[in-house]
Amino acid sequence: MIAQHPAIRRYGTAAIAEVAREIARGGIVAVPTETVYGLAADATDAAAVARIYAAKGRPGFNPLIVHVPDLAAAERIAVFDAEARALAARWWPGPLTLVLPLRRDAGIAALVTAGLDTIALRVPAHRAMRALLEACGKPLAAPSANASNGISPTRAEHVAASLGERVPLIVDDGACAAGVESTIVMAGRILRPGPITAEQLGLPLAASEGKVSAPGQLATHYAPSKPLRLNAVSGAPGEWLIGFGAVVGDDTLSASGDPVEAAARLFDALHRADASDPAAIAVAPVPEAGIGAAINDRLRRAAHR
Structure with missing residues (x-):
């Protein structure tokens, strides 16, 4: 067929x-x-x-x-x-x-x-x-x-x-x-961080309650088919390293360490990593501040297996 x-x-x-x-x-x-x-x-x-x-x-x-x-x-x-x-x-x-x-x-x-x-x-x-x-x-x-x-x-x-x-x-x-994906707000709390940051909104991040009350809350989400290791400062054998800032890898979210550029490139980089030859993926640390919270939220869900 x-x-x-x-x-x-x-x-x-x-x-x-x-x-x-x-x-x-x-x-x-x-x-x-x-x-x-x-x-x-x-x-x-x-x-x-x-x-x-x-x-x-x-x-x-x-x-x-x-x-x-x-x-x-x-x-x-x-x-x-x-x-x-x-x-x-x-x-x-x-x-x-x-x-x-x-x-x-x-x-x-x-x-x-x-x-x-x-x-x-x-x-x-x-x-x-x-x-x-x-x-x-x-x-x-x-x-x-x-x-x-x-x-x-x-x-x-x-x-x-x-x-x-x-x-x-x-x-x-x-x-x-x-x-x-978009920032999700419910009842004065941020359920899912996104491009509009907690700092911009002046709202707190909601604590996880273990139940789905809005889209994008599943623990496993946005995941590549390969194992994903977070906060990597160097690649191990058999890993495709996605760098950020001073961490240089096979690809980078932002060579200049710009978190906005990193957010725009995140899923594109994960797609390339998933299509690469190495059997696993590693991603460099991204600061949690601002839109970094959204990036790290997606990466944690992607790594949850």
Whole structure:
């Protein structure tokens, strides 16, 4: 049997029209956001949402983030208090996800929230996802466009390599700018660190409670197929070393030690390491401050086996 490959369309009016038609038919498509590529479907269509879970092999208890065009659309789906509205006004459009009480009349497929009475909402800034939201006129459920627990995709080719024929269409608009998933906030606490840092938000990181209350909280997540060793200052035999700053490796997150550059390159570097010949991966230490918290969160989950 000849392997089937997804169709990759360069971002533009024609590409957005084509993927919007696929969404309207109840299909799934991959589209870039400013964080990572998302696997999008109509969040009001239970069958379409089920196709996301099937394509990713995603556990049914792990909820999805819903993308909407603006705050007004978000308020039709969730109940906002003053704090949430202030965060939205400051950071939307952008890489911030708010977990809020779900309105009973929101019309969102129950599978999206995995049975929770809250919903994760984001207003994206990327031109491709915004264009698709406008073309569809529907809220879009869109987790990262990769097999569940795999490395998140920051390029169209990552999506194709991870999902193959399970996704029919991919919009290619180059590499994602942020390179790590959105910051998730619930009830004044950060559930998942991301591009918008704790310092910027002035909010604490939530302690792990051992239960899933929002997307991206599984202990094992973002993982390559090879063993991953953290805080390595040199590579051992049989390891592909991903450097940072003064630690020089086979690849580097940032030779200058810039954590923002490191975040944008993180998943790209993990994809290259996973495709390399060595049987294991090592990653240099990255400072925890600022966006380093998000980088280290993803690396710890990737190393949890």
